[in-house]
Amino acid sequence: AGISSKIERLTAEGDIVVAQTSGTAETVDGVPYNNTYCWIIKLEGGKFIEVTEYMDTELITSVLG
Secondary structure, three states: OOOEEEEEEEEEEOOEEEEEEEEEEEOOOOOEEEEEEEEEEEEEOOEEEEEEEEEOHHHHHHHHO
16 A cells, blocks of 8 residues: 655745655565655746655664665
């Protein structure tokens, strides 16, 4: 079913938007995968032109391999 995401914090200045989100999911083996993300989004003409995403990569490794 994928990751269910929720926006926790959203801020924008000029053409840059920063979004802090949380995501919840479960692996096919039933292991919970709940991570927090920070997206830095650059816009141009109302469209995403660049996205940098930060997350707990150690959690990804431990849960998803």
